[in-house]
Amino acid sequence: DQQVKQNSPSLSVQEGRISILNCDYTNSMFDYFLWYKKYPAEGPTFLISISSIKDKNEDGRFTVFLNKSAKHLSLHIVPSQPGDSAVYFCAASDRKSSGDKLTFGTGTRLAVRP
Amino acid sequence: EPEVTQTPSHQVTQMGQEVILRCVPISNHLYFYWYRQILGQKVEFLVSFYNNEISEKSEIFDDQFSVERPDGSNFTLKIRSTKLEDSAMYFCASSDLGLSTDTQYFGPGTRLTVL
Numbered sequence: 525d526q527q528v529k530q531n532s533p534s535l536s537v538q539e540g541r542i543s544i545l546n547c548d549y550t551n552s553m554f555d556y557f558l559w560y561k562k563y564p565a566e567g568p569t570f571l572i573s574i575s576s577i578k579d580k581n582e583d584g585r586f587t588v589f590l591n592k593s594a595k596h597l598s599l600h601i602v603p604s605q606p607g608d609s610a611v612y613f614c615a616a617s618d619r620k621s622s623g624d625k626l627t628f629g630t631g632t633r634l635a636v637r638p
Numbered sequence: 639e640p641e642v643t644q645t646p647s648h649q650v651t652q653m654g655q656e657v658i659l660r661c662v663p664i665s666n667h668l669y670f671y672w673y674r675q676i677l678g679q680k681v682e683f684l685v686s687f688y689n690n691e692i693s694e695k696s697e698i699f700d701d702q703f704s705v706e707r708p709d710g711s712n713f714t715l716k717i718r719s720t721k722l723e724d725s726a727m728y729f730c731a732s733s734d735l736g737l738s739t740d741t742q743y744f745g746p747g748t749r750l751t752v753l
Contacts, residue, residue, distance in 0.1 A: 558741065567642070567729050567744035568681065613681065624669060624733060625694055626742060628681040 527551045528616050530629035538637050543601040545632050547614030550595065554616040558626070559588060559599045561610045568613060572599070604636045640664045642745035644730050650751045651720055659715045659748045661730030670713045671731040671742060672705065674698075681729065687713065720752045 529548045537543045545559075555576040560568035574581040574588045574597070581588050587600045601608055614629040643662045651657050663670050672684040685695040687705050704716045713732075717724055727749050731742040 560744070565746075567644075567731075567746045570741050570743060573741060615681075624671070624686060624742065625683045625696075626671075626673075626681075627683070630680045 527554075528614055528627050528629040530612075530614055530632050532632050533630070534633040534635070536635045536637060537604045539606055540603045543599075543604045543608065543634055543636070545599040545601075545612050545614075545634065547597045547599075547629055548595060549597075549616055551616070551618060551627075552595065553618040553620065554627075555619055556617045557588070557590060557597050558615045558617075559586075560613045560615060561608075562613060562631070563610050571612075601634075604634075606636045606638050609634055609636045640666075642730055642732055642743055644728075644745040644748050646748060647746065648749045648751070650753065653722055653752055654719050657717050657720055657750065659717075659728050659730075659750070661713045661715070661745055662711050663713055663730065663732030664734075664743060665711070667732035667734050667743075669693075669733045669742075670705075670707070671733075672715045673729045673731065673744075674726040675729065675747075676723075676726040684715075684728075717750075720750075722752050725750055725752045 527550050558573040559571040562568045572583050572586045572588050574590050579590050590597045611631045611633045613631045615626040645660045670687045673681050675681045683696050685699045686693045702718045706714050727747045729747045730745045733742045
């Protein structure tokens with residue numbers, strides 16, 4: 525059951541450039557989306573979220589874009605920094621049916637090269 | 639900055655034994671969750687808890703699992719008779735009032751190893 529998919533297991537980007545991480549979902553009932561960052565041996569750390577009533581949300585270097593018709597969201601990190609190297613998880617919830625239960629993607633490992 | 643804490647960081651147990659994983663959610667949060675991540679797999683929802691009762695649980699959360707808020711600060715996950723396949727990282731999370739736009743904040747996790 526892969527309702528949330530991150531098709532790129534890894535991504536390598538030069539420091540200072542843009543990192544774009546992608547996420548696709550199949551459940552049209554999802555109405556809230558989040559990105560988490562995870563370092564080894566730590567829990568997921570919240571980065572940014574977006575409600576389905578919006579198509580963009582920005583917080584500092586992080587911007588999330590949502591394309592509901594394509595069931596696709598992306599996380600842009602500009603400029604990328606070596607400290608951004610981590611695994612990034614996309615997560616979604618269907619608040620009407622499933623409350624706050626989060627469904628996670630498999631993650632994308634980002635490596636930012638100095 | 640307030641954070642979710644979990645103990646122990648690593649628990650090793652024999653198959654069939656009971657384990658209790660402990661969590662201290664962020665103090666003003668009212669919704670609590672357990673997730674797990676088997677090595678190499680995605681993070682999976684186990685259970686959500688509000689107002690001293692389970693609000694939702696996944697098919698993973700069978701009769702071997704239980705949750706409890708024994709006092710005003712702790713939130714525990716008990717596995718009654720552990721199996722090899724219970725080996726995973728277990729993450730506790732909490733959120734503020736469970737509002738639909740609110741965010742779940744995760745603890746550092748407990749690595750459970752069942753031998």
